Amino acid sequence: MPLPHRLRSTPIPAVPAALPTALPRPLYGLVAWPCSTLDRWLRQQQQRLGVRAFGEPHLNLRAPFSAQSSEAALVDSLRGLLAHTRPFEVQVGGWRVFPGTVFLECHLSPELLALHDHVLTLPGAPPQPYDQKEYIPHLTLALGVLPWARDDLNSELLQLTPPVSRFTVSALSLTREGGGEVREIHTFPLGEGTD
Template identity: 55%
Template sequence: MSGAGDARRAPGPLYSLVAWPPEALDTWLRRTQERLNVRGFGAPHLNLRAPFQTELSSTELVAAFRDVLRGEEPFEVRVRGWKRLPHVFFLECEPGPHLLDLHARALSVGPSSRAPHDGAGYTPHLTLALGVLPWAEDLLWLQVQATRPPMDRFTVNVLSLTREERGEVQEVHTFPLEGAGTPDEAERPSQEAEPDLSP
């Protein structure tokens, strides 16, 4: 992705393909974050691939994801339970065959960067807390483990392409999952807050 002319170029935005949890789960996660005084990154979401950079414009990315998602139907996500990594707590979701296939197809869009947690390391999840201080981890973890989410599964009907730049996340385009129907007609052209800024 780099060449001699890229040395002076500012780093591009980070894109993600995400699924949003249903309102009840979203609200519960936000309230739990407030109660425990922790934060994730942006609104609760499930990454279909980790944030990535690309030389493709937003318009080209939308077209590429439209191609790989064509014919995709709504799918169920099962919530496994809490998982802990250093300084991070999250709700792990079951990496079923359908979700893994979607992840592989999302990775086929490029050229683009790839994160260490993509591919074999992919763990679908909803983040509760990032950057938990070491002295608080054990105490917070006990509180997290005593907390039960309001549902153990949910259905994903839409996926969204998002863009993060200078700390702000914007929804670039929403892809309804309508099977073999005519998704092009139903797609919201986007919730773009601004025109494509790619050179």
């Protein structure tokens, strides 16, 4: 005799096993820090103007990238890649304004361009959209500038002259992005592997 409808056993649908999801790879950077005078001045301007950038002021040698290797292997690869890199000078330029972004452009000297091209050869970390012909060396002052604030900020920029016109880079740092900050992982002193 068939069971009444309310008493029939209904198969419980199988709960699918949790699909393995890959965590997104962290974004790394290879950066140069500005001299302390310029760093302090940029931070003071950010505070005075009520703006922020992504982490502390830094000059990317290439656009942020993900790596196919472990962090330890990445450090080793970069150590080899930078072994013969000498300290270099960065010349500070003027302000560049893009929608939502303000930065202090640095001149793309032949030396800096050669270093940019060289660090793009890092295995397992191909060039990104803002590398190669799109590469503009810079120190970001502000990100996320809203259209209604742009004109006031632009008029402030006309009055701001950086305290230095150049600075020397004697080390590069591997960084990892996270939580709106840029965290230093390893420092590579320059000139140690040169004669």
